[in-house]
Amino acid sequence: MKNFLTFFFTLLFCGLSTKSVAQNEVDIHLVAARDLSLQMGINTFDFSVENRGGKDFDGYLRIRLPDGLESLNGAGQDIRILAGKKRYFSIKLRTSLISKLKNTVLLVSLYDRSNRKIEDQSIKINVVPIRSLVLQDLSGQQYLQKVGDSLRLRFLVRNVGTTDENVKILISSPNKIGNSIFQEKQISLSAGQDSIIYSAMYVQRYMLDMEVFMVSVNGLYSSNDFFGSINIPFQNLSSNRNFNKLRGYSNSSIYSRNYISFQVNDLFAQQKNYYLNSEGHYRLYDGNLRYAVALNLLENYDPILNNTYLEYEKGKSTVTIGNIQENLDAPLYGRGIKYTLKDTATGQSYSVGAVERAIDLLGFYSSRAPGVSAFAKIILADNKPEKKRYEGQLYYDKNNLDSTRSLLWTNSFDLLKQKYGDRLQIQGFFGAGVNQFSGSLHTVDSIRPSLATGLKINYKAKSWSFSSDNFISGNYYPGSRRGAAQFYQRINRRVNKFSLGAGYTFSRSTPEYINLRFNNLTSQTMRYDLNFGIPFSTFINGSINPSYTSEKGSYISLQGIESLQSESWIGTVLANLRSRNYRHNIFLSFEPGMIRSGRDKVPRFALRSNFNYSYGNLGIYGTYQKGNFQIYDVLSSIFMNIKDNTRLSLGGRFQKDILEKKLHINVGANYNLNKGYADAYTINTSFDYRLFKNTLLSTNFQYSVYLAKQAEPYHYNNLRLGVRQNLRSADLESKSTPTGNIKVFCFYDNNDDGIFDIGDEKAADYGFSIGNTFFITDHQGVSSFKNLPFGDYVLFFPLKGEYQAASFTFKMNARGTTVLQIPLNRTGRIAGTVELNYDPQLSVKVAVSLDQFRVMVRDSTGKITMAKVDKFGSYQLNIAAGKYEIFIDKESLPESIIYHMDPILVDVTIAKTISVPPIEIEVKKKKIDIKKFGH
Numbered sequence: 001m002k003n004f005l006t007f008f009f010t011l012l013f014c015g016l017s018t019k020s021v022a023q024n025e026v027d028i029h030l031v032a033a034r035d036l037s038l039q040m041g042i043n044t045f046d047f048s049v050e051n052r053g054g055k056d057f058d059g060y061l062r063i064r065l066p067d068g069l070e071s072l073n074g075a076g077q078d079i080r081i082l083a084g085k086k087r088y089f090s091i092k093l094r095t096s097l098i099s100k101l102k103n104t105v106l107l108v109s110l111y112d113r114s115n116r117k118i119e120d121q122s123i124k125i126n127v128v129p130i131r132s133l134v135l136q137d138l139s140g141q142q143y144l145q146k147v148g149d150s151l152r153l154r155f156l157v158r159n160v161g162t163t164d165e166n167v168k169i170l171i172s173s174p175n176k177i178g179n180s181i182f183q184e185k186q187i188s189l190s191a192g193q194d195s196i197i198y199s200a201m202y203v204q205r206y207m208l209d210m211e212v213f214m215v216s217v218n219g220l221y222s223s224n225d226f227f228g229s230i231n232i233p234f235q236n237l238s239s240n241r242n243f244n245k246l247r248g249y250s251n252s253s254i255y256s257r258n259y260i261s262f263q264v265n266d267l268f269a270q271q272k273n274y275y276l277n278s279e280g281h282y283r284l285y286d287g288n289l290r291y292a293v294a295l296n297l298l299e300n301y302d303p304i305l306n307n308t309y310l311e312y313e314k315g316k317s318t319v320t321i322g323n324i325q326e327n328l329d330a331p332l333y334g335r336g337i338k339y340t341l342k343d344t345a346t347g348q349s350y351s352v353g354a355v356e357r358a359i360d361l362l363g364f365y366s367s368r369a370p371g372v373s374a375f376a377k378i379i380l381a382d383n384k385p386e387k388k389r390y391e392g393q394l395y396y397d398k399n400n401l402d403s404t405r406s407l408l409w410t411n412s413f414d415l416l417k418q419k420y421g422d423r424l425q426i427q428g429f430f431g432a433g434v435n436q437f438s439g440s441l442h443t444v445d446s447i448r449p450s451l452a453t454g455l456k457i458n459y460k461a462k463s464w465s466f467s468s469d470n471f472i473s474g475n476y477y478p479g480s481r482r483g484a485a486q487f488y489q490r491i492n493r494r495v496n497k498f499s500l501g502a503g504y505t506f507s508r509s510t511p512e513y514i515n516l517r518f519n520n521l522t523s524q525t526m527r528y529d530l531n532f533g534i535p536f537s538t539f540i541n542g543s544i545n546p547s548y549t550s551e552k553g554s555y556i557s558l559q560g561i562e563s564l565q566s567e568s569w570i571g572t573v574l575a576n577l578r579s580r581n582y583r584h585n586i587f588l589s590f591e592p593g594m595i596r597s598g599r600d601k602v603p604r605f606a607l608r609s610n611f612n613y614s615y616g617n618l619g620i621y622g623t624y625q626k627g628n629f630q631i632y633d634v635l636s637s638i639f640m641n642i643k644d645n646t647r648l649s650l651g652g653r654f655q656k657d658i659l660e661k662k663l664h665i666n667v668g669a670n671y672n673l674n675k676g677y678a679d680a681y682t683i684n685t686s687f688d689y690r691l692f693k694n695t696l697l698s699t700n701f702q703y704s705v706y707l708a709k710q711a712e713p714y715h716y717n718n719l720r721l722g723v724r725q726n727l728r729s730a731d732l733e734s735k736s737t738p739t740g741n742i743k744v745f746c747f748y749d750n751n752d753d754g755i756f757d758i759g760d761e762k763a764a765d766y767g768f769s770i771g772n773t774f775f776i777t778d779h780q781g782v783s784s785f786k787n788l789p790f791g792d793y794v795l796f797f798p799l800k801g802e803y804q805a806a807s808f809t810f811k812m813n814a815r816g817t818t819v820l821q822i823p824l825n826r827t828g829r830i831a832g833t834v835e836l837n838y839d840p841q842l843s844v845k846v847a848v849s850l851d852q853f854r855v856m857v858r859d860s861t862g863k864i865t866m867a868k869v870d871k872f873g874s875y876q877l878n879i880a881a882g883k884y885e886i887f888i889d890k891e892s893l894p895e896s897i898i899y900h901m902d903p904i905l906v907d908v909t910i911a912k913t914i915s916v917p918p919i920e921i922e923v924k925k926k927k928i929d930i931k932k933f934g935h
Helices: 002-023 205-209 251-255 631-640
Strands: 028-032 035-038 042-051 057-064 069-071 076-081 086-095 105-112 117-127 133-137 150-159 165-174 180-189 194-202 212-220 226-236 240-242 258-265 273-284 287-298 309-314 317-326 332-343 348-356 371-380 390-399 404-414 424-437 447-460 464-473 484-495 498-509 523-535 540-557 560-578 584-597 604-615 618-626 646-658 663-674 678-692 695-708 714-727 739-748 767-770 773-776 782-789 791-796 808-812 817-837 854-858 864-868 874-880 882-888 904-908 913-915 919-923
Touching (some): 028 105, 028 117, 035 042, 042 076, 133 212, 133 226, 150 212, 150 226, 165 194, 180 194, 205 240, 317 348, 739 808, 773 782, 817 882, 817 904, 854 874, 864 874, 874 882, 882 919
Parallel strands (some): 739 817, 817 913
Antiparallel strands (some): 042 086, 057 105, 069 086, 105 117, 133 150, 287 309, 332 348, 371 390, 390 404, 404 424, 424 447, 447 464, 498 523, 523 540, 584 604, 604 618, 646 663, 678 695, 767 773, 767 791, 817 874, 854 864, 882 904
């Protein structure tokens, strides 16, 4: 027992001694994450140092960074940590070349004051993937001067991101017909790498018609996302300009509005078909003249002239004659006249018109007396947010074909002000009409009055939308919707990226006619549907649309008027897919369902689907249908005694532009299988060739074969040839302005007599400007500007060597060509200052800048040249040799500035600079009231 106690106390004493020694030693630890993720710019590196020992620690930290990374806190830091304490550190790091930091390490070392290393930690650097490229123009200033010169493009692409990239560079510029032509260059850039791309193009004649020839350079990632765009302008220094061509060519806006075209159809047939079409829109007597012509002629038949009219608009009035077709609640078409008075300032419009019910303007294909129609329409407060819109129509029709006359009055009106339309829109409708039979058997009972009413509601909230369209009319209503009952309701809800919707549609048509020759056929459709929109990603989206539809209708058979009905339960699935580079696009639809139609008691399975795939210039499409989806399909099946008719259609198309887009090729093929009727094969090819800038030749060939089930095969072919000539049009938004031509002849006037004579030289390659347009003279010293609108233009002639002409304002006010002779004289230079005398105590307060003053220089003939003063009061002017007077233009002085000096006289000599004494102006003195005080 004694030995055991001795052993126990010995162990206890040793443990306490060891603990005491440990508490007096340093136990320091550096705690940091093993990885550090870096982004471009400023980053934070956080770590801690923990002193687990019983003694205070005094030392320092050293941080070694890889190239491309620097510390904003310095490379080292002194630290002192008490025993048993922990201290946290946050180091700010800035990346300069982040692409070089991939797969590198950051080293943190801890030292004590004796420079003994306590601990090292290596931190692995992870670079966050960043896509970032820079596109920069390095082309420098270049000018268009003559055909055949070379324009050199030079631009830099730099990858300042952290990912390797395969990029495309698209270089586009306008060609001579207004379309864009493209060059494509592909390069690969590693992170941190850059590349300089070179390209060149020759100056062509059409470029010299443009004031500025613009080349666009666009950078695209491999996914076709843009990363940069630059425009490189090349200023035109041509000697000859046409004002009408300064904006360049544009097929879409300048030429395509007005045209004339001629086509010949069925060249292989015995009877050829000819078409002549033309449209035009022109300025005439401060108004707009529009016309359209559509003439069709089949050999051995009378021509048909329709869709032909002449319209003139001036101010608020518009008159139209020819074929008239007006958008009314009842159909109005024919040949006649229409007048419209429209005031956009008040939102009011008034229209009246009358037509004969004949589609053909020449009348060859109409009865002798088809009848007449007339209308009047009024619109109030159109596009006026603080008001409610109203539209009223009055319509009269005398139809001699069915011996009826009708009168209709309709009203459409807003129930809320238009400013609420973006959120809530409520529109009402009311109509009243009367029909009368005017045939030989008409009686008192031949008059049928009728009414119509409707209500529309559209509501939009942040994620909700609701629409309701309701209309009811009497069976004898003379409008387009006769005997109609229509109810359309739909509600939609968006939840994040998903869309939900539900709809109900009911439409019934029960028209009745006074003329007993017309049969009163009816139809009815009722439909319920749901919609679920599902965007799976940016490139894939789809929807699911289940629906129930019920249809009823009547038709005429040998047994008389019979009725027919169908029911369908359809589930529609739609999908749209596209590739990440947007080159592949696929659309799919799949519609399975159960349909009970005709006299079927049991629903039948039906399927309809289609697909469409496109890749660049190539397209493939197809459809498949088994069963009858609409009631007219059921009717056809009854007549042909076919159940569950099957249809299949497959086709493809290819189009391509070649020869610098002068030739457009389009080729297509199609196969149609109809199990109950016929099979058909069709091939279609077309070629459009731009012969000249505004002349287009076209040809189209079609060949079809129809293989009917119960008839002989039928072959059809058609070859069509055509030509289209685009016509120039003016800017219709601006008033017509008279124009003239100006011809400028520049010469070096060596004898200073102001005329071109012996001893003078033609100023070839001399640059000057007319307004904002630059010119450079040809070898004869001549430049010309055609079709320059009347007005005032500043002609500026810069110094070239020791020669210069005084700039002046030219007034273009004469048609034809005005010739200006510009003598360039050898010059000297005058230089001086304008000094403003101002006494803070005595002068009135004034806020002026010296660059608002103008210095005038007058020669011995009285001609005045202006010198511009800068903000420091300095001015200088190159001017021909001679004696001059220099003074301030008093019109440029404010009322608070006084100028009393006499003009300064100078004698300018060639190639010398004359220092002019300062021109002194002063600020007016304050009015000081002197008060006298009595004793």
